[in-house]
Amino acid sequence: MATTIQDVIDVMEQFAPPSLAFPNDPVGLQVGRTDRPVRRVWLALDASCAVIEQAAAAQADLLITHHELFYRPLPKLDTSTWRGRAIATAILHDLTIYAAHTNLDVTEGGVNDVLAERLGLKDVEILDRMKNEQLRKLVVFVPTTHAEAVRDAVCSAGAGHIGQYSHCTFNTPGTGTFLPLAGTQPYIGQVGSITATDEVRIETVVPASQTERVIRAMLEAHPYEEVAYDLYPLEIMGRPYGIGRVGNLPAPTSLGVFADQVRQSLGLTHIRFGGNPDLLVERVAVLGGSGGRWVAKAIEQGAQVLVTSDCDHHVVAEAWEEGLAVIDATHAALERPVLERVKSVIDQAFGHSLQVTIADVHEDPFHWI
Incomplete structure (x- = not known):
């Protein structure tokens, strides 16, 4: 296909x-x-x-x-x-x-994570958290013969992630019963007869954004003509998401030297920055694209410098008054x-x-x- x-x-x-x-x-x-x-x-x-x-x-x-x-x-x-x-x-x-x-x-692994990696930052965190992923609990009842296939399908589609662990599920054995009515084509049992079969109740968490994909994978892997499953909203907070990143340099360096490192890592012939060239830089905030609005957040996160683009005179001058240096690269260089x-x-x-x-x-x- x-x-x-x-x-x-x-x-x-x-x-x-x-x-x-x-x-x-x-x-x-x-x-x-x-x-x-x-x-x-x-x-x-x-x-x-x-x-x-x-x-x-x-x-x-x-x-x-x-x-x-x-x-x-x-x-x-x-x-x-x-x-x-x-x-x-x-x-x-x-x-x-x-x-x-x-x-x-x-998104994780997107523009700002790539930029943080390019600049060699360690212990990277979100600069400005915007939201947490909404989570849902998926419960599906599967014949024991297909439990492994369904578990693998839903987890491969994006379910079952808790922190740095994947394929997280809970499985409870039990007995499922059903009566196939006229016009059905049951995978197990016969039309008109009540059937009891060994099943597994599989529970796992699903990010809301992946729900449709996970359900589709589950239905494709499940052998039943009609699949019994439940989907519950959860109050717990899922993975955090936000704009920009902040992290630490492998070793402290002066602002002037670090600005030149940024220039070279982005393939630029020139770069501009605001601040004392001798300022010792240890913690760096990065935001691909136009990031002048996040000066206050960079200061709050303990950064000595913000690497971004499209900053005007007043943004850079006021940032430096507050003790934050700004390295202003080009918009394209930060995002490409x-x-x-x-x-x-x-x-x-x-x-x-x-x-x-x-x-x-x-x-x-x-x-x-």
Whole structure:
């Protein structure tokens, strides 16, 4: 069975659930359809004309971007504008465009974790916690012959995670009874006769964002025509999610030296920073994209420097007055490294059966002289 665009989107949404996106952030499908086969996937920060034209020329089926093509509502489709031309080109070449924006910033292993790894931070924590994953309790009754298969199916689909442990379930043996009525095709027993069989009650926790995927896997693995299961909301807090990361350097270093390390790690020719070059830096906050709003949170978390982008004069000056240095790299340089992680996620899911390409396009609008 051919892999479809929806299959790739399902993998993306397991990695970066849309539920993690900021309110009013229009992540997800931007242009096209998801029900057709996919062979070539392109990755980019922006759905620019150059990216779309190159993806179309390469006969790509799906373009996954970080920034949305429709971040703000489009009042009309004017093909004399760059956005109108981009949309027209995508439609003409049947190129589907999908965006993972702030959900890719927030998710574990996304933009900010990649950035923290790139800068060598240790003991990394969330900079600003936004929410905790809602949890549900799944209970399903399975014949003993299929208990192992159903347990493996639901846990492989995302259930059963408690902290750093996976495949966490509780299993209680018992007896299930049922009476198959006319028109049924029972896996066990006969129509018109009450049947009693050995079953296992399997209990496990399910992240709310993975519920549909887990239930689908459970139903596919279960042998019964009609599956008896329960789903309960839980009051306990699941995995925390939030924007930005904060962590420690392997060894204290001066702000000037660390700023140059950031420049080199991001492949920049120049970088700017605000603060005393001799300031001793031990704890670092990072936030890919525009992070000036998180100055106070970085100070609260004990950071001596915030690595982010798009900070204006007043933000940096006031941060330094409070004792926080700011390293302001370019927006694109901070976010582009995540594309390698997205490529790895897709490659791992599909075993390199898809051709996944990171667009070789200069996406940073800034040049340095």
